[in-house]
Amino acid sequence: MRALVAMGERSASQVRALEGCSAQLHGSVVHFALVQRPDIDFDPADPAHAQDVLLRVHAFSCNYREKGRLLQAARRPEGGYLVLGSEFAGTVVKVGSGVQDLQPGDRVFGDGAVDATSAHPGLSTQRGSQELQVLPRAKLMRFPATMPFADAAAFSVGAQTAYSMVRRLHPARGAQIAVTAATSNTSLFVIQALVARGHAVHALTTSAAAVPRLRAMGVKDCCVLARSEDADPVLQDYLAAHGMAKFDAVVDPFMDIYLRKLVRHLQRGGSYITCGVYQQFSEEEPDAFMEQGLPLAEVFSLIIRKNISLVGNNLGTTGDLAEALADHGAGRLPVPLDSVTGPGGLAGFVQRTWLVPGRQGKVVFSYAADERGGQP
Numbered sequence: 539m540r541a542l543v544a545m546g547e548r549s550a551s552q553v554r555a556l557e558g559c560s561a562q563l564h565g566s567v568v569h570f571a572l573v574q575r576p577d578i579d580f581d582p583a584d585p586a587h588a589q590d591v592l593l594r595v596h597a598f599s600c601n602y603r604e605k606g607r608l609l610q611a612a613r614r615p616e617g618g619y620l621v622l623g624s625e626f627a628g629t630v631v632k633v634g635s636g637v638q639d640l641q642p643g644d645r646v647f648g649d650g651a652v653d654a655t656s657a658h659p660g661l662s663t664q665r666g667s668q669e670l671q672v673l674p675r676a677k678l679m680r681f682p683a684t685m686p687f688a689d690a691a692a693f694s695v696g697a698q699t700a701y702s703m704v705r706r707l708h709p710a711r712g713a714q715i716a717v718t719a720a721t722s723n724t725s726l727f728v729i730q731a732l733v734a735r736g737h738a739v740h741a742l743t744t745s746a747a748a749v750p751r752l753r754a755m756g757v758k759d760c761c762v763l764a765r766s767e768d769a770d771p772v773l774q775d776y777l778a779a780h781g782m783a784k785f786d787a788v789v790d791p792f793m794d795i796y797l798r799k800l801v802r803h804l805q806r807g808g809s810y811i812t813c814g815v816y817q818q819f820s821e822e823e824p825d826a827f828m829e830q831g832l833p834l835a836e837v838f839s840l841i842i843r844k845n846i847s848l849v850g851n852n853l854g855t856t857g858d859l860a861e862a863l864a865d866h867g868a869g870r871l872p873v874p875l876d877s878v879t880g881p882g883g884l885a886g887f888v889q890r891t892w893l894v895p896g897r898q899g900k901v902v903f904s905y906a907a908d909e910r911g912g913q914p
């Protein structure tokens with residue numbers, strides 16, 4: 539079976555790559571390779587695999603978080619490689635004896651549910667690029683044949699996280715909601731979920747070129763921040779221009795960038811929900827835009843004085859993912875797809891996933907000949 543791996547210089551010379559490329563990432567050279575690994579299998583009669591499923595991955599994608607993990611792997615003095623991929627779409631090959639509701643040929647992607655009752659909370663796998671996977675039934679969700687594999691491989695993490703954040707934010711009718719890093723994969727899902735429910739979304743972005751696309755998605759307006767300039771006067775002008783004193787709520791995938799900038803622009807009793815931080819890997823230079831805003835002591839004090847609800851969010855529930863999939867099926871949640879590539883296009887996949895500015899959604903690698911995913 540094939541898999542996408544990342545490694546440092548030392549291991550790259552020892553690994554036989556079907557296809558390879560290298561990139562400079564945060565001061566380190568990282569080698570990426572499509573490699574052959576031994577196939578995996580299980581005996582469906584084996585009680586240890588009663589609740590397991592063997593599936594063949596047709597398409598996969600990577601996430602922001604993997605950049606930190608692959609940098610660590612590339613910098614490891616002892617070498618070795620890291621198998622990549624935190625989202626996948628595939629078909630069931632065989633099921634364990636206790637799995638009644640899936641059968642060979644069913645189309646599945648990961649269910650990263652973190653429900654308190656789940657025996658396996660979190661991502662289904664962090665090796666989603668491996669063509670064969672043995673995963674617990676509970677970590678999979680079936681998707682319909684109308685959804686191409688490429689879309690399905692770009693769906694589950696963003697959709698589940700976004701629907702969880704919107705459910706937990708539970709905005710009041712008429713609430714004015716700021717969504718930060720509006721062009722991030724996560725926020726593209728959040729914006730669509732909020733707009734589909736009729737909420738007023740204010741898209742905060744550092745990508746001026748993305749404004750027409752964000753407007754077309756139905757946001758009320760866009761507040762463009764320049765990473766080299768002070769954000770606060772821009773936020774003040776934006777609120778004044780839209781007749782608002784403050785935002786009612788904020789949805790933010792990069793808390794270490796935006797909390798310090800937005801707490802003062804959030805209503806008394808407002809809500810701030812966040813699913814991540816920007817600084818997940820070492821930077822050569824401290825990021826000046828990130829450092830902008832109130833000192834943390836003042837942020838903490840304001841959160842208390844203004845009775846702000848600050849909510850951390852990790853992925854979501856199976857119900858969140860099912861609701862997102864239903865919305866997708868009903869045409870209310872198109873998958874934000876930047877590009878689909880396959881064998882022969884590894885360098886482009888790496889570039890668009892982690893390196894180029896102006897990405898317009900998820901980047902998918904498809905093993906299937908028909909990239910948008912018909913039948914492989």
Ligand SMILES: NC(=O)c1ccc[n+]([C@@H]2O[C@H](COP(=O)([O-])OP(=O)(O)OC[C@H]3O[C@@H](n4cnc5c(N)ncnc54)[C@H](OP(=O)(O)O)[C@@H]3O)[C@@H](O)[C@H]2O)c1
Nearest residue numbers: 602719720721722723724743744745791813814815852853
């Ligand atoms: N906990 C969970 O369940 C969960 C799930 C999914 C994601 N996450 C987290 O959510 C965050 C976003 O992930 P993602 O995959 O959506 O990220 P992504 O698509 O890679 O985000 C890229 C966006 O970040 C913004 N950005 C990039 N560099 C920036 C800089 N120097 N200053 C300011 N903004 C910058 C840009 O948005 P603009 O151009 O619009 O400003 C850019 O389009 C990560 O922290 C990730 O770990 C968490």
